Amino acid sequence: MSTGTSPSGASIRDRVGSAGDVVLKVEDLSVRFASDEGPVNAVQNLSYEARLGRTLAVVGESGSGKSVSSMTLLGLHNPKRTTITGSITLDGTELVGASEETMRGLRSSSVAMVFQDPQSSLHPFFKVGKQIAEAYRAHHHVSAAVANTRAVEMLERVGIPNPARRAKQYPHEFSGGMRQRAMIALGLVNDPKLLVADEPTTALDVTVQAQILDLIKDLQQEFGSAVILITHDLAVVAEVADDILVMYAGRAVEKGLAKHVLSQPNHPYTMGLLESVPSASEEVQELRAIRGAPPSLVYLPSGCSFHPRCDYQDQVPGERCVTELPELRILPNGRQIRCHLVDPERVLSQETSR
Amino acid sequence: MFIYIARRIALGVSVLLVTLVVTFLIFFAGPADPAQSLCAENRCPAVKLEQIRTSMGLDRPISVQFAEYFQGLFVGRDITDGGNVNHCSAPCLGYSFHNHLQVSDEVFRRFPTTVALALLAMVVFLGVGVSLGVVAATRRGSAFDRTLVGVSQVFGAIPYIVVALLFALYFTVLYPILPQTHPFSDGFGPWIVGLIAPAIVLGLVTSTAYVRYTRAQMVDTLAQDYVRTARSKGISGRSVIYKHGLRAALSPVLTILGLDMAGLLSGTLITEQIFSVDGLGKLAITALIQTDDLPIIMGTVLLGCVIVVALNIVVDIAYSFVDPRVRLS
Ligand SMILES: Nc1ncnc2c1ncn2[C@@H]1O[C@H](COP(=O)(O)OP(=O)(O)OP(=O)(O)O)[C@@H](O)[C@H]1O
Numbered sequence: 001m002s003t004g005t006s007p008s009g010a011s012i013r014d015r016v017g018s019a020g021d022v023v024l025k026v027e028d029l030s031v032r033f034a035s036d037e038g039p040v041n042a043v044q045n046l047s048y049e050a051r052l053g054r055t056l057a058v059v060g061e062s063g064s065g066k067s068v069s070s071m072t073l074l075g076l077h078n079p080k081r082t083t084i085t086g087s088i089t090l091d092g093t094e095l096v097g098a099s100e101e102t103m104r105g106l107r108s109s110s111v112a113m114v115f116q117d118p119q120s121s122l123h124p125f126f127k128v129g130k131q132i133a134e135a136y137r138a139h140h141h142v143s144a145a146v147a148n149t150r151a152v153e154m155l156e157r158v159g160i161p162n163p164a165r166r167a168k169q170y171p172h173e174f175s176g177g178m179r180q181r182a183m184i185a186l187g188l189v190n191d192p193k194l195l196v197a198d199e200p201t202t203a204l205d206v207t208v209q210a211q212i213l214d215l216i217k218d219l220q221q222e223f224g225s226a227v228i229l230i231t232h233d234l235a236v237v238a239e240v241a242d243d244i245l246v247m248y249a250g251r252a253v254e255k256g257l258a259k260h261v262l263s264q265p266n267h268p269y270t271m272g273l274l275e276s277v278p279s280a281s282e283e284v285q286e287l288r289a290i291r292g293a294p295p296s297l298v299y300l301p302s303g304c305s306f307h308p309r310c311d312y313q314d315q316v317p318g319e320r321c322v323t324e325l326p327e328l329r330i331l332p333n334g335r336q337i338r339c340h341l342v343d344p345e346r347v348l349s350q351e352t353s354r
Numbered sequence: 355m356f357i358y359i360a361r362r363i364a365l366g367v368s369v370l371l372v373t374l375v376v377t378f379l380i381f382f383a384g385p386a387d388p389a390q391s392l393c394a395e396n397r398c399p400a401v402k403l404e405q406i407r408t409s410m411g412l413d414r415p416i417s418v419q420f421a422e423y424f425q426g427l428f429v430g431r432d433i434t435d436g437g438n439v440n441h442c443s444a445p446c447l448g449y450s451f452h453n454h455l456q457v458s459d460e461v462f463r464r465f466p467t468t469v470a471l472a473l474l475a476m477v478v479f480l481g482v483g484v485s486l487g488v489v490a491a492t493r494r495g496s497a498f499d500r501t502l503v504g505v506s507q508v509f510g511a512i513p514y515i516v517v518a519l520l521f522a523l524y525f526t527v528l529y530p531i532l533p534q535t536h537p538f539s540d541g542f543g544p545w546i547v548g549l550i551a552p553a554i555v556l557g558l559v560t561s562t563a564y565v566r567y568t569r570a571q572m573v574d575t576l577a578q579d580y581v582r583t584a585r586s587k588g589i590s591g592r593s594v595i596y597k598h599g600l601r602a603a604l605s606p607v608l609t610i611l612g613l614d615m616a617g618l619l620s621g622t623l624i625t626e627q628i629f630s631v632d633g634l635g636k637l638a639i640t641a642l643i644q645t646d647d648l649p650i651i652m653g654t655v656l657l658g659c660v661i662v663v664a665l666n667i668v669v670d671i672a673y674s675f676v677d678p679r680v681r682l683s
């Protein structure tokens with residue numbers, strides 16, 4: 001569980017393992033919920049890896065399964081209503097089918113999560129310092145005073161001025177940005193190898209967003225952990241991510257290095273996402289939202305889930321897009337996409353220039 | 355904080371003063387005619403009625419009567435009753451028209467019984483209601499949950515008086531496994547033991563509301579983001595439910611509890627009547643129905659108002675300790 005670091009000695013890392021090591025391996029993960037309408041296939045056949053010192057961005061429209069897949073990493077779904085298959089290996093431990101006891105030991109100490117809405121994610125009745133200290137004490141046998149010192153230290157580390165005084169305040173006395181900083185402090189208090197940040201900046205105003213992203217970037221360098229950053233803001237991805245995973249209707253549709261994917265998307269959906277982002281650098285802006293809406297996860301379209309919204313079906317011989325689900329395949333350039341197009345890079349770049 | 359409390363108390367006192375005036379007008383200037391019920395004869399001669407009114411001071415202008423009553427409340431007063439002059443010290447609520455005892459003595463003598471009954475019932479309905487509500491919420495949708503919600507709805511729908519009567523009939527008369535009630539003068543033991551039966555039925559019936567209320571609050575709280583955060587820390591499931599969940603779910607319950615306790619402490623009319631508990635509720639009902647005993651009615655109403663106002667202040671203060679977002683300023 002814990003590495004047993006003293007509260008003051010944890011700032012300099014001496015982690016077993018080094019940058020680039022795979023800390024999380026997700027293989028063929030599917031998550032299904034029971035619902036009145038029928039089974040909701042929130043995540044299907046998802047595979048990805050997270051490495052120490054690297055940031056993986058998970059992007060996709062609302063409802064594409066980003067949060068569901070990452071909450072599975074902490075075992076936060078209600079086991080009675082959820083069917084999870086596949087494999088998740090976190091630092092050598094298999095999480096799918098693991099006992100609640102095992103999961104409890106890993107939460108916060110090996111994998112921590114920063115949730116979307118800092119407004120509602122901290123308990124309104126407890127002091128901020130106490131809430132952070134509680135997570136520390138769940139994994140370290142230390143006195144309340146020691147845990148408190150650690151909490152203050154963490155608050156200072158995430159850039160909260162006057163941390164000792166702030167630790168004694170309640171969440172409602174914090175601004176939105178401060179609260180998100182406190183959430184990050186809470187996430188990092190046990191020095192986890194994996195930090196999942198689920199849209200950590202969506203609820204914040206623009207200037208604060210940039211600060212929080214910088215903070216996450218800095219802390220990752222300092223802590224050397226793996227970061228999974230969930231977002232639907234591609235500008236955020238460009239700024240902080242090393243790798244990118246694009247999800248559509250519960251499946252991975254494109255995976256690769258962030259800078260490559262952003263400059264040259266190989267999947268029509270990624271392309272559509274990029275075209276719907278306003279870019280500050282271009283004078284003439286042609287904003288095009290992807291037509292149509294994401295499908296229902298109870299009644300997925302046949303074949304490729306994206307085909308009803310795709311402009312490139314005619315480039316694929318026959319009705320394959322409608323009848324056959326494309327496999328995730330590796331292109332010669334190393335990119336992975338789930339698409340029937342034979343040479344997507346050529347097809348999509350023609351589109352841009354025409 | 356102190357300024358806030360002082361302001362609340364000042365406000366409470368002014369509410370009480372208004373209530374005092376209004377209730378006095380309603381009772382003493384209203385259509386009730388205590389003289390009629392005090393007159394032994396069936397068709398009371400007008401002369402006799404007049405005599406009674408004069409001896410009780412009811413023939414004087416209402417403002418004079420009120421001034422006297424008001425003075426009695428704060429400094430005490432002398433009351434002439436059939437030629438004798440008795441001193442009634444503050445807080446003087448007058449003398450009973452019926453048995454000529456001091457109202458304040460009559461009221462305060464019964465107050466401990468009502469308080470004990472209310473507190474015992476509270477132990478029952480909080481204990482049963484909150485714990486079952488929490489269990490139902492954590493096992494939402496289970497057979498246990500559905501049974502419990504069903505049972506509590508059925509019990510909540512049957513008129514209380516029926517439940518209480520049947521309970522009293524079965525457990526204190528037909529199968530007397532629960533002890534009978536005793537007045538305080540019979541000694542502390544029999545007195546408190548006698549309150550068990552009424553406290554159980556009052557508590558259980560009240561608990562049906564607390565089951566449903568606690569369950570609803572708890573279901574709502576457990577779905578909150580901060581409970582998910584708590585779970586993501588790796589603390590025990592118990593801590594998540596009780597420390598993080600229940601703590602937040604109970605603060606709205608506190609408000610309801612304050613209202614309910616104010617109601618119970620000013621006298622539980624039906625329960626006290628059915629189980630012959632000699633408390634405020636029974637005193638008030640007897641005074642109201644049988645004797646038109648205005649000073650007793652006034653006294654119980656005023657005490658009830660004091661309790662309501664005081665508990666409101668207590669709940670507000672307690673709330674500020676439970677929920678730090680509520681600032682007393
Ligand atoms: N407990 C649940 N029971 C049933 N369906 C669920 C449950 N949780 C999530 N879903 C469904 O799974 C789908 C994926 O949800 P998810 O929260 O992962 O989307 P997301 O990609 O995070 O979107 P957003 O950008 O809006 O956060 C949604 O359609 C949602 O309605």
Ligand SMILES: [Mg+2]
Nearest residue numbers: 066067068198
């Ligand atoms: Mg989400």
